[in-house]
Amino acid sequence: MAEHVTCQEVVELVTDYLEHALQADEAALFEQHINFCDGCEWYLDQMRTTVAAVGRIDEEDVPRETRDKLLAAFRDWKRG
């Protein structure tokens, strides 16, 4: 195990870190780096913000044809 990680390595470890998938010694190196490096601290914050933004997507465009078909099916179902 290396004694430190570079910024370039940190950006590739972010998801494993957030997923708690790093080994204890890797996680310690990661956190040690974040504590001393503003750039990587901000990057980690950007990734968290990204996850939060994606989590706010609450609906997507359903093609009109599909929506109409499904609504028709729902009405049929309602009638039993």
Place this chain on the structure above:
Amino acid sequence: MTRIGVQHSKASADEAELVARLRAGDERAFEALVARHYGTMLAVAQTYVKTRAVAEEVVQEAWLGLLQSLDRFEGRSSLKTWILAILVNKAKTRGVREARSVPFASLAPEGDERAIAPERFRGPQDGFPGHWRAYPGNWGATPQVALEDRETLRVAMRAIAALPVAQQTVIRMRDVEGYGSDEVCAALEVSAANQRVLLHRARSRVRAALEAHLDG
């Protein structure tokens, strides 16, 4: 009620209410549920069948299946887990009919993909190789309103829609819908490690799109 149970109970209560509205024939509840899950269902279906057109049919079949079994839904699993089970079932049946029996191999992450272009880090000839040339933006100092703006969300949605299907499916399931990693691995038949690589690549690309939008 214990404190730990509060969140879960609230979600189950909301869900029980939604199911009750569906059973009562509430069209707006049904439309909202479809809008909420459509993108993810389509992405998952596309990992099993050959074309988007067939994937759309699979999604429609899944909704019909859901309506037919709505009376039997007992709330033992969450609604979204139940929806996913019906979808995967329909998609597998269709995938087998189409003789596309092993689409999953194509879900393995391909090639080497960097979260950040190598030029943004100092090279081996510079002092501090591997360190940022210029720091990324401090979004903690960005007004909250810009981060929560409708347009910012649209940028994220467009970035997701442009992802390769495997990455798109994983980020939709994990971050849009909130499925657990175990559910994603089971539905897509990918390993935990591959699921994380796909999630990482997807999140990294969406972050880059947000960066281009927010930091210009």
